Amino acid sequence: MPRQASARRYWLFKSEPDSYSFAQLQADGRTFWHGVRNYQARNLLRDEIQVDDGVLFYHSNASPPALVGVAKVVRAGYPDATAFDPASDYHDPKSNPQDPTWFQVDIAPVQPFRRPLPLAELREMPELEGMVLLQKSRLSVQPVAPGQWRHLLASGGAKESW
DNA sequence: GCCAACGTTGGC
């Protein structure tokens, strides 16, 4: 049974554009969001993030750091195989394939913001009071409240839905 | 490049 539209949830994924940019996601059409090695983010990837959820794509360590586009979840959490690969930068020798520690989801691009929203500008928006990104948090996968989502899409000139 | 904030590790 399909979920109610009201059950769709929203997330923010950070990526350094030098390693993986929104433009690259658009070129790829879809990607495996692998390499997350933080337990709080892992819990979201494994337990909370569902197909069709919305994703805000954030460029960290960029000039300026900014929200740059909208993506959607196309596959829910499953084990991150790079953890088992000794040749991978993300190899985790403590992770057991029988009981994986690290998870990933797949996302696909929806559309870029017509106007990227720099972090400094986000900090000025009263609508974003309490947003995880603006708190002292280094979480690379984090929740976004529905009101914040709507505000950000409107501000960035992106459509409400897909 | 600096460095503050944060998360993880490991000795005890």
Next chain:
DNA sequence: GCCAACGTTGGC
């Protein structure tokens, strides 16, 4: 279980 030391993130 505490907490100091260490490594990483990420804005500036």
